[in-house]
Amino acid sequence: MSTDIQDASDRQWLADLRATLTDDHAAQTVRLTELTADTGDPGEAHTRGALIAATRMSLARIVDALGRIEDGRYxxxxxxxxxxxxxxxxxxxxxxxxxxxxxxxxx
Ligand SMILES: [Zn+2]
Incomplete structure (x- = not known):
């Protein structure tokens, strides 16, 4: 078991991290919206497919990390x-x- 002081600093650290992840989540969501906007260019759509997949993966990891912070498993x-x-x-x-x-x- 950790001390109260340790717990308090852990909570502060997690609160900061949670804020960072939340910002990141918002940024990635905007990016995904931009990436999935239809430009009518099939060539570009093909190139963006990988970026969209990577952004979705990144969002899933952020959501997962936030969930673990909530659960205290982080x-x-x-x-x-x-x-x-x-x-x-x-x-x-x-x-x-x-x-x-x-x-x-x-x-
Ligand atoms: Zn290990």
Missing amino acids: GACERCGAQIPPERLEVVPHARFCMPCQQKHHG
Whole structure:
């Protein structure tokens, strides 16, 4: 169990992170709307297909991360249960695995 002081700083950190993710979600939603707007150019539509898929994936990860913050599961590796270092979460806020598990996942 962590101390009250630790809990308070964790909550502040999570509140900041949640704000970042919420902003990111809004930005990605705007981007998706722009990407899916029909320009009538089939060539461009084809190119944008991959971008649309990537943006949707990114939105899904943000929603997932926000859900884990709500549940109080955020920041724990989903594979081994270890605490994911805050430095990593600052770079990859939607990270679901710790570094070793992420590497295993890709390798
Ligand atoms: Zn892990």
